[in-house]
Amino acid sequence: DIQMxxxxxxxxxxxxxxxxxxxxxxxxxxxxxxxHQQKPGEAPKLLIYKASSLESGVPSRFSGSGSGTEFTLxxxxxxxxxxxxxxxxxxxxxPLTFGGGTKVEIK
Amino acid sequence: xxxLVESGGGLVQPGGSLxxxxxxxxxxxxxxxxxxxxQAPGKGLEWVGRNRNKANSYTTEYVASVxxxxxxxRDDSQNSVYLQMNSLKxxxxxxxxxxxxxxxxxxxxxxxxxxxxxxx
Numbered sequence: 001d002i003q004m005x006x007x008x009x010x011x012x013x014x015x016x017x018x019x020x021x022x023x024x025x026x027x028x029x030x031x032x033x034x035x036h037q038q039k040p041g042e043a044p045k046l047l048i049y050k051a052s053s054l055e056s057g058v059p060s061r062f063s064g065s066g067s068g069t070e071f072t073l074x075x076x077x078x079x080x081x082x083x084x085x086x087x088x089x090x091x092x093x094x095p096l097t098f099g100g101g102t103k104v105e106i107k
Numbered sequence: 108x109x110x111l112v113e114s115g116g117g118l119v120q121p122g123g124s125l126x127x128x129x130x131x132x133x134x135x136x137x138x139x140x141x142x143x144x145x146q147a148p149g150k151g152l153e154w155v156g157r158n159r160n161k162a163n164s165y166t167t168e169y170v171a172s173v174x175x176x177x178x179x180x181r182d183d184s185q186n187s188v189y190l191q192m193n194s195l196k197x198x199x200x201x202x203x204x205x206x207x208x209x210x211x212x213x214x215x216x217x218x219x220x221x222x223x224x225x226x227x
Binding site: 001032034036042043044045046049050054089091094095096097098099100101 | 133142151152153154157168169170171209210211213214215216217218219220
């Protein structure tokens with residue numbers, strides 16, 4: 001199975017900060033990576049697919065980059081609505097696997 | 108608007124069975140792969156399995172931990188996908204999400220989830 005490792009597991013930041021979350025795959029997954037956002041008590045929501053393609057309706061302050069084994073999700077200027085947990089997910093091979101999540105907290 | 112509504116969760120004893128349903132609307136259900144993902148309380152996400160569309164012969168994939176115990180099926184006439192769970196264990200306790208997948212494989216839309224608790 002492809003292991004997905006996210007860092008950090010928790011991130012404390014302020015509104016307006018630039019935030020970067022890293023996701024590493026245990027083997028190359030090309031660009032077959034998605035990022036999902038989950039708020040407490042809610043279902044996850046797709047933000048980015050194919051490593052860098054922004055899902056329709058997602059604010060442009062979110063961006064994704066990377067290929068192969070190393071990927072990043074960047075929020076250019078953190079907004080109050082962005083405090084949530086973020087998961088990366090590979091879909092290069094079965095079983096589909098997720099990173100452990102990064103909780104973005106208010107500093 | 109895409110909607111996925113899960114039902115069928117509840118409390119079940121270890122070794123028991125449960126069938127979850129997911130009613131879909133807002134898209135052409137028969138065209139799409141459908142997946143189940145679960146999240147144990149306070150934990151991360153675990154993909155459970157996939158049911159491909161008719162064009163791909165409704166074939167399925169499962170994570171190793173549920174293979175042989177769980178079965179994903181669908182009824183395109185009812186716009187529904189199902190998760191039959193047998194021989195349930197305490198570690199199957201989780202919120203189970205129904206998702207619609209993109210043809211390339213990523214999880215596109217998520218339902219709100221249904222809680223399954225396996226306990227005596």
